[in-house]
Amino acid sequence: MARVKDPGEKSPSSIQAEVQAAVALCRQRGGHVTPLREAVLTALLSARGPIGAYDLKERVSDAVGRPISPASIYRALDFLIAQGVAARIESRNAFVASEHPGHDHTCILFVCDACGSSSEIENETLERLLAADARELGFSIDHRVIELSGACAECRTPAK
Amino acid sequence: MARVKDPGEKSPSSIQAEVQAAVALCRQRGGHVTPLREAVLTALLSARGPIGAYDLKERVSDAVGRPISPASIYRALDFLIAQGVAARIESRNAFVASEHPGHDHTCILFVCDACGSSSEIENETLERLLAADARELGFSIDHRVIELSGACAECRTPAK
DNA sequence: CACTCAATGCAACATTGTAGCATTTGAGGG
DNA sequence: CCCTCAAATGCTACAATGTTGCATTGAGTG
Numbered sequence: 001m002a003r004v005k006d007p008g009e010k011s012p013s014s015i016q017a018e019v020q021a022a023v024a025l026c027r028q029r030g031g032h033v034t035p036l037r038e039a040v041l042t043a044l045l046s047a048r049g050p051i052g053a054y055d056l057k058e059r060v061s062d063a064v065g066r067p068i069s070p071a072s073i074y075r076a077l078d079f080l081i082a083q084g085v086a087a088r089i090e091s092r093n094a095f096v097a098s099e100h101p102g103h104d105h106t107c108i109l110f111v112c113d114a115c116g117s118s119s120e121i122e123n124e125t126l127e128r129l130l131a132a133d134a135r136e137l138g139f140s141i142d143h144r145v146i147e148l149s150g151a152c153a154e155c156r157t158p159a160k
Numbered sequence: 161m162a163r164v165k166d167p168g169e170k171s172p173s174s175i176q177a178e179v180q181a182a183v184a185l186c187r188q189r190g191g192h193v194t195p196l197r198e199a200v201l202t203a204l205l206s207a208r209g210p211i212g213a214y215d216l217k218e219r220v221s222d223a224v225g226r227p228i229s230p231a232s233i234y235r236a237l238d239f240l241i242a243q244g245v246a247a248r249i250e251s252r253n254a255f256v257a258s259e260h261p262g263h264d265h266t267c268i269l270f271v272c273d274a275c276g277s278s279s280e281i282e283n284e285t286l287e288r289l290l291a292a293d294a295r296e297l298g299f300s301i302d303h304r305v306i307e308l309s310g311a312c313a314e315c316r317t318p319a320k
Numbered sequence: 321c322a323c324t325c326a327a328t329g330c331a332a333c334a335t336t337g338t339a340g341c342a343t344t345t346g347a348g349g350g
Numbered sequence: 351c352c353c354t355c356a357a358a359t360g361c362t363a364c365a366a367t368g369t370t371g372c373a374t375t376g377a378g379t380g
Contacts, residue, residue, distance in 0.1 A: 032377095034327065053367070072328060074368065079327095090250040091305045093336095093367065108290070110299050121293055129286045130268070130308065137279060138313025139270045145251045147305040148290065153298025194345090194358065213336070232359060234337065239358095253336060253367095327376080334369070344359070350352085 015045045022085040022101050031083045039064050040076040041097065044086055049117045050094035053077065089118070091147045106144040112152035119152070175205045182245040182261050191243045199224050200236040201257065204246055209277045210254035213237065249278070251307045266304035272312035279312070 019042050023033050043059040044051065051059075057073045077095055080086035085101040088094075089109060098107075099120045106127070107120040134141050179202050183193050203219040204211065211219075217233045237255055240246035245261040248254075249269060258267075259280045266287070267280040286306075294301050 032326075036328070069328090069330060070368070071330080071370085075327080090307070091303075108293065110294065110297060110301075112299075113302065119297060119299070121297070123289060123293060126286060126289045126293075129283060129289070133268065133281055133283060133286075134270065134308065134310070137270060137281070138316065139272075139279070139308070140311045140316055141270075141308050142273065142310040143251075143308070145305060145307040145309075147250070148294065148299070148301050148303070149305075150294070150302035151300045156298065156300055192346090192357075196359070229359085229361060230337070231339085231361080235358080321380100323379080325376105325378095327374100329374070330372090332370085334367100336365100336367070338365070339363085341362095342360080345357085347354105347356095349354085 015042065018045050018097070022083075022097075025101050026083045026085060029083060031079065036060075036064075036068070036072060037076045037079055040073060041080055041085065044080070044095060044097040047096075049115075050089050050092055050096045050111065052094050056095065087120075089147060090145050091149065106146065108146045108148065110152070111147060111149045112155055113149055114151055114155035117152055117154075175202065178205050178257070182243075182257075185261055186243045186245060189243060191239065196220075196224075196228070196232060197236045197239055200233060201240055201245065204240070204255060204257040207256075209275075210249050210252055210256045210271065212252075212254050216255065247280075249307060250305050251309065266306065268306045268308065270312070271307060271309045272315055273309055274311055274315035277312055277314075 019038065022041055022045075023038060026033050039060050040056065043056055043063060046059070047056075053070065053073055056077075057068055057070055060073065061068045077086060077088070081088060081095075083101075085098050087096055087098050087107070087109070089096060089111060092111065096109075096118055100107075100122075107122055108126070110119045110121070112118070130141070130144070179198065182201055182205075183198060186193050199220050200216065203216055203223060206219070207216075213230065213233055216237075217228055217230055220233065221228045237246060237248070241248060241255075243261075245258050247256055247258050247267070247269070249256060249271060252271065256269075256278055260267075267282055268286070270279045270281070272278070290301070290304070
């Protein structure tokens with residue numbers, strides 16, 4: 001249930017480690033991790049939470065020293081999402097690095113309206129409930145989107 | 161757990177009845193139902209499922225005999241959603257008339273990738289689970305988005 | 321080295337959603 | 351009945367997000 005909180009950016013070294021872990025995971029799965037894809041992943045992880053594709057484009061362009069087109073950003077994101085190391089937040093048109101890559105099951109995403117941070121959790125019971133509802137409807141689920149917005153713990157008790 | 165299925169459009173008379181019911185509900189709540197808002201609601205109900213804002217704009221423009229701007233459509237949709245008689249499908253950038261207006265609690269939305277139909281259901285147990293998860297995180301939930309995409313019963317067993 | 325296929329570059333475009341401000345409409349008070 | 355005021359709408363332009371098509375590059379393979 002790892003949290004994303006820290007105000008400001010993460011420390012470069014910890015990001016580096018996370019990038020390497022995610023890259024290794026992708027390669028284990030036969031994914032072809034290119035410099036651009038790694039740059040996009042690094043930018044995603046460097047952001048302290050969800051980030052829009054065009055903001056990401058700016059950061060990646062700065063990082064690699066040349067302009068990257070939106071199409072390239074979206075393609076890299078497609079790859080990272082397919083590999084399970086990134087996720088799209090539908091209700092925000094934004095993207096976020098997955099907090100626990102390697103887990104295929106769908107996460108429940110809590111997004112704070114105040115600070116923009118996000119938390120991923122998993123809940124097997126809830127997934128079983130959804131599966132049961134689907135069965136009752138005769139519906140076969142491909143993809144799940146579960147996004148809750150509101151105020152995170154920090155933003156609810158700012159002073160303490 | 162009402163279904164939306166019928167291929168093609170609904171019968172005009174039943175739509176008329178649904179529009180009137182939704183309009184009455186809005187008025188009970190103190191909502192100001194204008195001709196434009198009613199026209200948008202009618203167009204939403206006439207569609208056999210989720211519909212994009214710009215498609216809606218075309219239909220409403222045709223219906224009222226003059227061009228309606230996107231801004232007006234979005235404003236009408238905001239009203240209808242606030243009144244609980246319409247919903248936005250985040251994962252599709254589309255809108256749908258609510259199947260059981262009057263219920264404030266969040267619905268779980270099943271959207272068929274094949275035929276585009278959608279079904280709303282409610283699940284109290286699931287809501288309690290989400291509330292429990294939120295409590296554990298110290299998170300205060302404002303808004304819920306639960307959207308499942310896949311294949312509906314009809315599209316899974318086309319011949320039968 | 322040549323071939324091939326995935327990945328990227330690049331440009332133009334499509335779709336979705338908003339901002340700002342003028343104008344109209346409609347409910348309620350005089 | 352008319353006035354007034356706020357809400358709703360019209361309207362224009364624009365912002366943000368996402369995609370298509372095709373040329374080019376580059377890494378791995380025979």
